[in-house]
Amino acid sequence: MSFNNSYNVPAWWQRILSVWYRHERVYNSDFLSNAFPPFLEPLIMLWGLGIGFGAYIQTMGTMNYLLFLASGIIMTSSMYTAAFECTYGTFIRLEYDYVYDGMLGAPISTHDLIIGEVLFAGTKGAFFALAVLIVTWLFGIITYPWSPGAVLVGFICGIMFGTLSMWITSFTHNINHFNFYFTGILSPMFFFSGAVFPLENLPGALQWIAQAIPLTHVVTLARACCVPGQFKLQLLYNLLYCIIFILITGRLALRGIKKRMID
Amino acid sequence: MSDIAIEIKSLNKSYGKLKAVDDLNFAVNPAECFGLLGPNGAGKTTTMKILYGKCEPDAQPKPHIGIFGYTPQRDALTIKSFSGIVPQQDNLDAELNVYDNLYIYSRFYGLPATEAQKRIAELLDFMELQEKAKVKIRELSGGMKRRLTIARALINQPRLLILDEPTTGLDPQVRHLIWNKLRELKENGVTVLLTTHYMEEAFQICDRIIIMDQGKKMLEGAPRELMKAHLESYVIEIHGISGENHAAKMVADHPSIRCEIYEDTLFAYSNTQEPLSRFAESLALSDYHIRQANLEDLFLNVTGRSLNELQ
Numbered sequence: 001m002s003f004n005n006s007y008n009v010p011a012w013w014q015r016i017l018s019v020w021y022r023h024e025r026v027y028n029s030d031f032l033s034n035a036f037p038p039f040l041e042p043l044i045m046l047w048g049l050g051i052g053f054g055a056y057i058q059t060m061g062t063m064n065y066l067l068f069l070a071s072g073i074i075m076t077s078s079m080y081t082a083a084f085e086c087t088y089g090t091f092i093r094l095e096y097d098y099v100y101d102g103m104l105g106a107p108i109s110t111h112d113l114i115i116g117e118v119l120f121a122g123t124k125g126a127f128f129a130l131a132v133l134i135v136t137w138l139f140g141i142i143t144y145p146w147s148p149g150a151v152l153v154g155f156i157c158g159i160m161f162g163t164l165s166m167w168i169t170s171f172t173h174n175i176n177h178f179n180f181y182f183t184g185i186l187s188p189m190f191f192f193s194g195a196v197f198p199l200e201n202l203p204g205a206l207q208w209i210a211q212a213i214p215l216t217h218v219v220t221l222a223r224a225c226c227v228p229g230q231f232k233l234q235l236l237y238n239l240l241y242c243i244i245f246i247l248i249t250g251r252l253a254l255r256g257i258k259k260r261m262i263d
Numbered sequence: 264m265s266d267i268a269i270e271i272k273s274l275n276k277s278y279g280k281l282k283a284v285d286d287l288n289f290a291v292n293p294a295e296c297f298g299l300l301g302p303n304g305a306g307k308t309t310t311m312k313i314l315y316g317k318c319e320p321d322a323q324p325k326p327h328i329g330i331f332g333y334t335p336q337r338d339a340l341t342i343k344s345f346s347g348i349v350p351q352q353d354n355l356d357a358e359l360n361v362y363d364n365l366y367i368y369s370r371f372y373g374l375p376a377t378e379a380q381k382r383i384a385e386l387l388d389f390m391e392l393q394e395k396a397k398v399k400i401r402e403l404s405g406g407m408k409r410r411l412t413i414a415r416a417l418i419n420q421p422r423l424l425i426l427d428e429p430t431t432g433l434d435p436q437v438r439h440l441i442w443n444k445l446r447e448l449k450e451n452g453v454t455v456l457l458t459t460h461y462m463e464e465a466f467q468i469c470d471r472i473i474i475m476d477q478g479k480k481m482l483e484g485a486p487r488e489l490m491k492a493h494l495e496s497y498v499i500e501i502h503g504i505s506g507e508n509h510a511a512k513m514v515a516d517h518p519s520i521r522c523e524i525y526e527d528t529l530f531a532y533s534n535t536q537e538p539l540s541r542f543a544e545s546l547a548l549s550d551y552h553i554r555q556a557n558l559e560d561l562f563l564n565v566t567g568r569s570l571n572e573l574q
Contacts, residue, residue, distance in 0.1 A: 007341075007422075008373060009341055009344045010371075011373075018370040018371050022367045022370070025367060026359060097354070097357050099357075101350060102355065105315070105348035105354075106368060106372060107341075261317075262316075262319060
């Protein structure tokens, strides 16, 4: 053992990728129990809601109800996985396991750490979206050739809820307080994003709320990939919303987590 | 790179009204083992964290911090690229096994995979963990975790090793193993900075130490020289005396003895054994034990014998 004389700080993208790689290794070290639920969940949703509601509702708005539901829950699945990763997951790494403290002993900055983690949330978002898509493809519910594009939207959705959740985590000091976030914020989003029923006939105020919440915009984008005839210029506005949302919550997360990590 | 490994001047750190580090100055030479000693709350860990950018020092008065010529406020990543850090609390990745902990960490330094595999094998060997490569972290004993944390800090072959209480809570065998490894690293030119409150540890491996209390530097020097300069060679402890006891008065008859009383114990110090045994006999003690004064006596002398609120 002796020291060498060539020390390098890896480039920023290498540092971020190395953080991402850590999360990937942990996730895949228990691949079976991690890879199974993303497929099972949409199966249960489509089965339960599809059979239950499907018996009464054949069409939702302009499309088949199952298609409507399937193209909606791609994003709710991405949202929940990213939100879990960057609340409970982040909190445990931060406060219980001190994984972040360990990383900060290596040439990794708090920014690398947060960006790497958010990118992993995006990756999980994409993977969960793909899992739902595979199920819907197998059952012949979604057949539109552009539907693989929803995987990319899943990535964007994962990033959005990754940055939002990390920001929430940066000021949460008791792990049980995440209940407020999940029941108070994410559950309403699930219903008022147009994922399970259309927004067109909601009363005025709820319409505004629906347009303000992030999930609505990714649901619109994902549905445009999965259902024929939904591509329109307005989607650019949805995309712009996502970008601005990521920039704002991302900045808040960077600031909040850094403040918490550096004494 | 600079000729001085670590140079700290007018370092201050406050948490609200609490002054964790108070105008600290010291310098560490390359390939030296330097120890920061002090009771809990003395500011040792805070000082360490400042060195690698985990903690920001007070901006005013402006501190000077040089780690081989680099400043943590500006070059934290560079400093960490040539340093190894062993924190007080093991922060191994509980979700990965021993090998993967080292491998993932090697990625943070951008080590190529083949190089990393080679070093991991060497390090597992060095820290005597070869058998444990595939074992989960939670199945390791405290001593193994500590050795793995040190191995992890060595993955980049650092020129500076920073260890915060490396052997606290470990059994004697593991402590000696770690001391041997640290000596070996030092001989190979690695600069070692450590905190400890084990006096023996400082005596065993530190070339120089500073004793800190309440954020301030109290003493600085080589352990043996500090002992010689600040404390008599021998001590006798007499327990169970009360404040008004005649023992205290009797000391006056023995001019070559210096004494201290703390609660119900009297500490009598002298440079030779003889006056101490005469003193003990004059008290008609049937059973007494004269021992060599050690760094612990010096430490307690400097930092006080009563507990502070952080202990």
